[in-house]
Amino acid sequence: MEFSQRNIERLADLRARFLDASGEKDDYWSSEETLALYDETFAERIGWKWDFALRDLERLDWSLPEGAVLDWGCGTGVASRKVLRSAIARRANSLWLYDRSALAMRFAAKRLEQSFPTLPIAQGENLNATTILVSHVLNELSERDLRQLLERMERATAILWVEPSLKSVSKRLVEIREKLRERFRVVAPCPHQAKCGMLAPENETHWCHHVVKPPQEAFTQSKWAKFAQAMRVDLRDLSLSYLVLDKRPIAPLEAQVKRVIGNARLYKAHASLLVCDETGARECQLLKRDFPNVFKALKKGETPSLQKMNVENGRIVEWRESERDDA
Ligand SMILES: C[S@@+](CC[C@H](N)C(=O)[O-])C[C@H]1O[C@@H](n2cnc3c(N)ncnc32)[C@H](O)[C@@H]1O
Structure with a gap:
């Protein structure tokens, strides 16, 4: 891909639209080139x-139910490519690709057919899909759009929804x-x-998000x-x-399994982690002297996600690999 001035402007324009949280947006997929540019970068x-x-999900030993997958608001189809x-x-x-942009649906279908030549792939909104994927669509939906989407979801068995951490x-x-x-269980x-x-x-100032380590490339x-x-x-x-x-x-997880939210905050002798479990989400302190290796890893930016730990009065007193992490 060439980062010509024209392409940079196209990407900057797309990004400005994505970051604008004012709700409904016009169809911005103006050409196949724009879709290809998006696919190679943001997607x-x-x-x-x-x-x-x-x-x-693999660690949790969870898998999709049998049946059709619908990628709703598919764009170039990155969500279904990854999931499949x-x-x-x-x-x-089977896979159904749905987007308000017919150009996007065609683009996604072409890419997906290349990657999965034996899988039946269709364009449109299959209301009987057992799994619905949604990716980076939420801040483009009006309240009405969202209500309709949620109504459709009532008929599905599983929902996988990924959004930016705004x-x-x-x-x-x-x-x-x-x-x-x-109606659903939270996986x-x-x-x-x-x-x-x-x-x-x-927790008003916090929000549920998870830090991703990009691949080496x-x-x-x-x-x-x-x-x-x-x-x-x-x-x-x-x-x-x-x-x-x-x-x-x-299957319920053991009570010791907790979710660490966002990045750890590091101080000289301790780290502060926002930890979530059935009893709520709260700041917990991990003392460097209690877990020097964990503290070192946190300093390197290696914040765990699902983690087995015991907490007493806000202090982490036990820290173990989650069993399902080992799977
Ligand atoms: C930021 S893109 C994300 C595309 C893709 N899901 C991804 O993760 O790369 C948002 C997509 O949602 C689509 N979209 C927005 N509002 C929609 C609506 N009301 N119905 C269907 N698709 C919609 C847009 O056309 C666009 O393809």
């Missing part, structure tokens, strides 16, 4: 977020979780089925160096908010 970064969520390539998609037997988007995803958890990121701890007044391929320079982005800075729901029964 790849979105794909790294999907990799994070999918690794989590992963181990969790063994029982997916505070406003994450808060909206939490509201969706609360609405849908009457991830929450290690519990209770009300979201982020809704407690004392982000730092070795010249394409990414050029992209970072042109878009003025720090490639290390990547995080997501996500939600995975399932109507089927799921």
Whole structure:
């Protein structure tokens, strides 16, 4: 891909639209070139977020129900490409690509057909899909669009939803979780089925998000160096908010398994982590003298996600690999 001035302007224009959280946006997929440009840049970064969520699901031993997958608001189809390539998609037997842009649906279908030549792939909104994927769509939806989408979701068995970790988007995803958890079980990121701890007044300043380590290629391929320079982005800075729901029964996790939210905050002799479990989300302190190796890893930016730990009076007193992490 060439980072010509024209292409940089196209990418900057797209990014400005994505970041604008004012709701409904016009169809911005003006040409196949714009879609291709997006697919090689923003969509790849979105794909790294999907990799994070999918690794989590594999660790949890979770997989898609049998049946059709619908990628709703598919864009260039990165969500379905990632999901269908992963181990969790063994029982997916067809794919439906839906977007308000016919150009985007055609582009995605062409890419997906190349990658999965034997899988039946169709364009349109299959209302009987057992799995619905949604990726980076939420801040483009009006309240009405969202209500209709949620109504459609009532018929599905599983929902996989990945969004950027913008505070406003994450808060909206939490509201969706609360609405849908009457009928669905929460598979991830929450290690519990209770009300979201982020809704407690004392957590108003926090939002549920998870830090993604980009793959090595982000730092070795010249394409990414050029992209970072042109878009003025720090490639290390990547995080997501996500939600995975399932109507089927799921095995509860041990009470010791907790979700660490966002980055650890580091001080001279301790780290502060926002830890979520059934009892809520709260700051916990990890003392360097208690866990020197963990503290060292946190300093390197290696914040765990699902983690087995015991906490007493806000102090982490036991820290173990999550059993399902070992799977
Ligand atoms: C930021 S793009 C994300 C595309 C893709 N899901 C991804 O993760 O790369 C948002 C997509 O949602 C689509 N979209 C926005 N509003 C929509 C609506 N009301 N119905 C269907 N698609 C919509 C847009 O056309 C666009 O393709």
